[in-house]
Amino acid sequence: MIVARAVGAVLARLGVTAAFGVVGSGNFHVTYALAEHGVRFVAARHEGGAATMADAYARVSGTVGVLSVHQGPGLTGATTGIAEAAKSRTPLIVLAGEAMEPRSNFHIDQFRLAEAVGAVPLRVTSAETAVAETVRAFRLAVDERRTVVLNLPLAVQRLTLAEDMLAVPAPTERVFPDPSPQRAAELAGALAAARRPVFVAGRGARHARRELEALADRTGALLATSAVARGLFAGSPWNLDVSGGFASPLTAALIRESDLIVGWGCALNMWTMRHGRLVGPSAMIAQVDLEPGALGAHLPIDIGVVGDAAATARAVTALVEGEKRPPAGHGRRTPALAERIAREVSWRDVPYADESAAGRIDPRTLTIALDGLLPAERIIGVDSGNFMGYPSMFLSVPDENGLCFTQAFQSVGLGLATAIGAAVARPDRLPVAALGDGGALMGASELETVVRLGLPMVIVIYDDEAYGAEVHHFGPDGHPLDQVRFPPVDFASIGRGYGCAAVTVREPGDLAAVTEWLDGPRDRPLLVHARVTRERGAWWLEEAFRGH
Numbered sequence: 186m187i188v189a190r191a192v193g194a195v196l197a198r199l200g201v202t203a204a205f206g207v208v209g210s211g212n213f214h215v216t217y218a219l220a221e222h223g224v225r226f227v228a229a230r231h232e233g234g235a236a237t238m239a240d241a242y243a244r245v246s247g248t249v250g251v252l253s254v255h256q257g258p259g260l261t262g263a264t265t266g267i268a269e270a271a272k273s274r275t276p277l278i279v280l281a282g283e284a285m286e287p288r289s290n291f292h293i294d295q296f297r298l299a300e301a302v303g304a305v306p307l308r309v310t311s312a313e314t315a316v317a318e319t320v321r322a323f324r325l326a327v328d329e330r331r332t333v334v335l336n337l338p339l340a341v342q343r344l345t346l347a348e349d350m351l352a353v354p355a356p357t358e359r360v361f362p363d364p365s366p367q368r369a370a371e372l373a374g375a376l377a378a379a380r381r382p383v384f385v386a387g388r389g390a391r392h393a394r395r396e397l398e399a400l401a402d403r404t405g406a407l408l409a410t411s412a413v414a415r416g417l418f419a420g421s422p423w424n425l426d427v428s429g430g431f432a433s434p435l436t437a438a439l440i441r442e443s444d445l446i447v448g449w450g451c452a453l454n455m456w457t458m459r460h461g462r463l464v465g466p467s468a469m470i471a472q473v474d475l476e477p478g479a480l481g482a483h484l485p486i487d488i489g490v491v492g493d494a495a496a497t498a499r500a501v502t503a504l505v506e507g508e509k510r511p512p513a514g515h516g517r518r519t520p521a522l523a524e525r526i527a528r529e530v531s532w533r534d535v536p537y538a539d540e541s542a543a544g545r546i547d548p549r550t551l552t553i554a555l556d557g558l559l560p561a562e563r564i565i566g567v568d569s570g571n572f573m574g575y576p577s578m579f580l581s582v583p584d585e586n587g588l589c590f591t592q593a594f595q596s597v598g599l600g601l602a603t604a605i606g607a608a609v610a611r612p613d614r615l616p617v618a619a620l621g622d623g624g625a626l627m628g629a630s631e632l633e634t635v636v637r638l639g640l641p642m643v644i645v646i647y648d649d650e651a652y653g654a655e656v657h658h659f660g661p662d663g664h665p666l667d668q669v670r671f672p673p674v675d676f677a678s679i680g681r682g683y684g685c686a687a688v689t690v691r692e693p694g695d696l697a698a699v700t701e702w703l704d705g706p707r708d709r710p711l712l713v714h715a716r717v718t719r720e721r722g723a724w725w726l727e728e729a730f731r732g733h
Contacts, residue, residue, distance in 0.1 A: 186345065186346060186347075186348060186351070187214060187342060187343055187344065187345055187346075188309060188312055188315045188337075188341055188342050188343070188344045188345075188346060189213075189214035189215045189218065189337060189342035189343070190214050190215070190217075190218040191218075191315050191316065191319075191346055191350075191351060192215050192218070192280065192309060192315060192319050192335075192337065193214075193215045193216070193217070193218025193219040193221070193222060193224070194218055194222050194351060195315075195316055195319045195320065195323075195351065195353055196219060196224070196251060196278070196319060196323065197218075197219060197222030197223055197224050198222070198351075198353045199320065199323045199353060200248065200249075201219070201224050201248070201249060201251050201278075201323075202224060202225065202246070202248055203224060203225040203226075203227065203242055203246075203250075203251070203609060203610075204216070204219050204224050204225070204226050204227070204239070204250075204251035204252070204253055204280075205226070205227045205228075205229055205235040205236075205238040205239040205242065205250070205251070205252055205253070205606065206226070206227075206228070206229065206232070206235045206239075206252055206253030206254055206280075207228065207229055207230070207231065207232050207235055207253075207254060207255065207259060207262075208228065208253070208255075209254075209255030209256075209259055209282070210255065210282075211255045211256040211259065211281075211282020211283070211284070211291070211337070211339060211342075212253045212254055212255055212256075212259065212280060212281070212282045212337070214342060215253060215280050215337060215342070216253045216280075219251070219253070224251070225609075226253075227605075227609060227634075227638070228634075229602070229605075229631060229634055230630040230631055230633055230634055231262060231630055231631070232252075232254050232255075232259050232260075232262035232263035232266075233262055233263055233264075233265055233266050233598070233599075233602070234266075234601070234602035234605070234628060234630070234631040234634070235252055235253075235254070235263060235266070235602070236252050236254075236263040236264075236265070236266025236267050236269075236270065236279075236602075237266040237269065237270075237591060237599045237602035237603055237606065238602045238603075238605050238606035238609070239251060239252040239266075239270075239277055239606060240266060240269060240270040240273070240275050240277060240591060240603075240606065241566060241589045241591060241602070241603045241604070241605070241606030241607045241610070242606040242607070242609055242610045243270075243275050243276055243277055243606075244273075244275060244589055244591075244606075244607075245564065245586055245589055245606070245607045245610035245611055246610035246611075248276075249276045249277065249278060249323065249326050249327050250270075250275065250276065250277040250278070250606075251277070251278050251279075251280065252266075252267075252277065252278070252279045252280065253279075253280045254279065254280070254281050254282070255281075255282050255291075256281060256282035256283050256284045256291045256295075256339065257284060257289075257290070257291030257292065257293055258291070259281065259282065260279070260281045260293075260295055260298065260334070261293070261298070263279070264298065264302055265594065265596050265598075265599070266599065266602070267279060267299075267302055267304055267332060267334070268302035268303060268304075268594050268596075269591050269593055269594040269596060269599060270304075270332040271302055271303035271304045271331075271332040272303055272593035272594050273388075273413075273591070273593040274330040274331065274332075274388075275330070275332055276326040276327050276330050276331065276332075277326060277332040277333070278322055278323060278326050278333050278335055279299075279304065279332070279333065279334040279335065280335055280337060281295060281334055281335070281336050281337065282337055282339060282342070283295050283308070283336040283337055283338045283339065284338075284339060285338045285339070285340065295334065295336050296308075296336070298334075299334035303332070304331075304332040304333065304334045305325060305331050305332065305333045305334070306333075306334050306336065307321065307322050307325075307333055307334070307335050307336065308335070308336040308337075308338065309335065309336070309337050309338070309341055309342075310338075310341065311341065311344070312341075312344040312345060312346040312350075313346070313350075315341075315344075315346060316346075316350060316351060316352070316353065318335075319335065320353060320354065322335040361475065361492075361493030361495075361496055362475070362491065362492050362493060362496070363492055363493070363496045363497075363500060364473070364490045364491065364492030364496065364497045364500055364501075365490075365491070365492075366500075368488070368489070368490040368491070368492075369490065369492075369497065369500040369501050369504060370504055371488050371490075372447070372471055372473075372488055372490055372497075372501050373501045373504035373505050375445055375469060375471060375487075375488055376400075376404040376406070376445065376447075376501065376505060377404070377505055379404070379406075379444050379445035379469070380444055380516055380517070381442060381443045381444045381445070381516075381517050382404055382405065382406040382407070382443060382444070382445040382446075382447065383406055383407045383408075383409060383425070383439065383440055383443040383445070383446055383447070384397055384400075384401055384406045384407070384408050384409065384447050384449060385409045385410065385411065385428045385440075385446060385447070385448050385449070385451050385453065385457060386408070386409070386410045386411070386414050386417050386418070386448075386449045386450065386451060386494070387410070387411040387413065387414050387448065387449065387450045387451025387452060387457070388411070388413045388414055388450060388451075389449070389450020389451065389474060389475060389494055390414065390417070390449040390450035390451065390473075390494035390495075391414050391417060391450075391585045392494070392495060393449065393450075393493075393494040393495035393498055394417055394418065394585070395495075396494070396495040396498035396499050396502070397418075397449060397494065397495075397498050398418070398421065399498070399499075399502055400498045400501055400502045400505070401423065403502055403505050403506060404505060405516065405517060405518045406423075406447070407423050407425055407439060407440075407443070407517065407518075408421055408423050408424050408425060409424075409425040409426065409427065409428040409432075409436065409440060410426070410427055410428065410451075410585075411427065411428065411429065411451050411452070411456075411457045412427050412429065412431055412456070412457075412577060412588075412590050412592070413588075413590045413592075414450075414451070414585055415427050415577070415582060415585070415587070415588045415590070416582035416583065416584045416585045416586070416587045416588060417584070417585040419581075419582065419583060419584055419587075422523045422526065422527065423518065423523070423526065424526070424530070425439060425440065425526065425530055426530055426531065426578070427577075427578065428440055428457050428458070428463065429456045429457040429458060429459055429463070430456055430459060430574075430725040431574055431577060431578050431725055432459075432463075433529070433530055433531065433532050433535055433578075434529075434535065435525065435526070435529040435530050436530055437459070437463060440463045441462075441463050441464075441465055442465060443465060443468055444465065444467065444468050444469065445468065445469045445470075445471065446463075446464060446468055446469070446470050446471070447470075447471045447472070447473065448470070448471070448472040448473065448474075449473050449494040449497075449498070450473065450474060450475070450494045451472075451474075452479065452482065452483055453470070453472060453483050453484050453486075454482075454483040455483065458483070458484060461484060464484065469487045469488070470484060470485070470486045470487055470488075471486060471487060471488035471489070471490070472486045472488070472489050472490070473490045473492060473494055473497045474489075474490075474491065475491070475492070475493060476491075477491050531581075532578045532579050533549075533552075533553045533556060533579050533581075537549055540718050540720065540721075541692060541693075541718065542718070544691045544692075544716060545691060545716050545717055545718045545719070546690055546691055546692055546693065546695075546715060546716065546717055546718065547717070547718050548572060548575045548647055548715070548717045548718065548723075549575060549579060550693060551575075551645075551647075551690065551693075551696075551715050551717065552575045552576055552579035552580060553579055554693055554696050555580065555645065555696070555699070555713075556579060556580050556581055558696065558699050558700055558703065559580070559615060559617065559643065559699075559703070560615050560703070561581070561583055562583055562613070562614045562615065563580075563582070563583070563587060563614055563615045563616075563617055564586065564587055564588075564589065564604075564607045564608065564611050564614040564615070564616050564617070565577075565580055565582065565587060565588050565589065565604070565616075565617045565618075565619060566589045566591075566600055566601070566602075566603035566604030566605075566606075566607050566616070566617070566618050566619070567588070567589075567590060567591075567592075567600055567603070567619045568597060568598065568599060568600025568601070568603075568618075568619065568620045568621055568624035568625075568628075569592055569595055569596060569597045569598075569599070569600070569621075569624065570597055570621035570623060570624060570647075570652070570653060570654055571621065571649070571652075571653030571654040571656075571657060571722060571723050571726060572619075572621045572647035572649070572653065572717070572723065573592075573619070573621070573723075574723045574724065574725045575619075575647065575723070576617070576619030576645065576647075577590065577619075580617070580619075586611065587614075589603050589604070589606070589607040591603045597621070597623055597624045597627060597652075598623075598624045598627030598628050599624070599628070600618055600619060600620045600621075600624050600625075600628065601618050601620060601624075601625070601628040601629075601631050601632070601635070601644065602628060602631055603618070604616050604617065604618035604642060604644075605618075605631060605634060605635060605638070605640065605642075608638075608640050608642060609638075615641065615642075615643065616640060616641070616642040616643070617642070617643045617644075617645065618642060618643070618644045618645065619645050619647070620644065620645065620646050620647070621646070621647050621648075621649070621653070622646060622647070622648040622649065622650060622651075622671070622674060622676070623651075623652050625644075625646045625648075625676060626674070629679065629683075632644075632679075632680065632683040632685065632710075632712075633683050633684075635683075635685070635710050636683055636684040636685060636709060636710060639708075639709075640710060641707035641708075641709075641710065642710040642711070643699070643702075643710070643711050643713065644680070644685070644710060644711065644712045644713065645713045645715060646676050646712065646713065646714050646715060647715055647717050648674070648676060648714060648715060648716050648717060649717055649718075649719035650670060650671050650672070650673055650674075650719070651666075651669055651670045651671060651719065652669040653719060653722065653723075654722070654726060655669040656669055656670065656719075656722075657721065657722030657723075657726055658722070658726065675689075675714075676689075676712065676714035677689045677712060677714045679712075680710075680712030680714070681712075684709055684710075685709060685710045685711065685712040686702055686709055686710070686711045686712070687711070687712040687713075687714065688711070688712075688713055688714070689714045689715075689716065690713055690714065690715045690716065691716050696713075698711075699711065699713060
């Protein structure tokens with residue numbers, strides 16, 4: 186067996202379930218070996234889309250993602266998606282052919298390229314070491330939640346190894362560390378003394394709902410998440426939804442008046458804490474994370490605990506339950522507050538003046554209507570741009586797997602590929618792609634992928650005929666905007682050209698076509714071209730541009 190095929194066989198034996206990519210000569214054999222050993226391969230139309238599909242698949246499935254690309258331009262084409270995955274600490278393996286001859290047209294320094302975007306570069310160096318090097322890449326991706334670029338030099342790919350060299354060690358489950366008793370006791374003491382605690386859970390706590398709710402019930406803490414963990418506490422009467430720039434007015438007020446903020450697997454960065462303005466003047470901050478370097482990286486903290494979120498919550502709960510006095514924090518958990526949360530915390534329940542006019546629909550009106558039409562069991566992939574807060578916050582999600590939020594790199598153009606990867610991971614849910622007009626045109630080639638895969642996807646394009654974030658950021662200062670405004674595009678016709686059903690929405694009545702599609706066989710995707718109002722920027726833009 187040649188090395189290229191051995192790498193694919195080893196990854197399949199390690200438990201890889203799906204791979205994404207664009208096949209060229211440099212990754213032909215490894216890709217077909219994956220497929221021959223039971224790994225589903227999804228062919229994308231561009232490496233950039235394939236990278237984001239693999240990233241989204243890993244996030245939603247909870248398994249390692251695999252991307253397969255050609256040497257040189259195949260890898261550079263995927264770079265933005267790889268950077269997003271690396272910044273998000275997505276467990277992802279990039280299988281990249283590699284041209285080692287400096288005079289080759291395909292030659293670049295792929296090690297330095299991977300390092301530049303935050304990925305870990307490795308290389309298969311010989312037939313004798315191919316299996317061990319592949320296993321190392323897999324373990325690094327899974328155990329340390331890293332994006333790994335495993336380079337496959339063309340000459341090494343052609344080398345042969347015996348079948349008996351393919352022995353793969355049995356996979357082992359990652360053991361998450363318990364917190365130190367001293368740090369756990371410190372956090373327990375702070376929670377016992379707090380009168381208004383709040384938990385903010387991030388991606389690193391998505392597995393810990395039961396443990397966090399048990400501790401919150403004992404200490405009276407309210408519950409919030411970062412955007413990437415949205416839905417984790419869905420259904421709880423104490424769920425404040427998303428903390429940060431996306432927070433509703435009630436959520437922001439309740440977090441700001443808290444006297445103890447505990448981040449669980451959450452960076453507590455400028456987005457989640459509104460550049461620190463959600464931290465009250467006398468509030469303590471505690472942070473729990475697996476990575477010591479994450480503690481206090483964005484905000485000064487009073488208590489830092491290295492440990493798994495679930496294990497730490499269990500340990501702290503045991504200590505708090507040992508306290509003789511009742512926890513002070515229960516004072517904020519009143520029936521009156523529960524009623525306010527139920528009535529006001531969701532953005533769709535915040536009153537607003539509908540600005541739909543002149544053949545354009547208010548994005549709030551559009552999204553609230555879609556929320557009522559679409560099935561509750563949904564998974565949403567969102568692109569970046571002025572519009573992004575509307576689908577991210579006005580569309581409800583059933584749980585922590587309801588929103589796939591690839592925004593660590595803030596790249597426009599990843600939304601459709603995000604929805605595809607998420608849909609492959611969760612075929613039991615209705616996939617929804619929410620895009621701006623700019624991102625939709627950047628990723629339009631993957632409309633063919635949606636149709637080819639037979640995904641019953643709803644693709645919503647919020648079209649303001651501009652890069653709206655730049656319009657609303659620079660426009661008030663009198664800057665010329667010709668370079669960020671564009672003539673009208675008939676997205677419905679583009680969608681039909683790829684094989685989608687399509688409708689143009691200018692007012693709520695046009696959404697009857699969505700109901701018709703939902704009631705039908707859903708045998709092809711539906712593209713909703715929404716011509717949205719464009720007079721003002723989204724509410725979260727002011728917060729976003731504080732970081733620029």
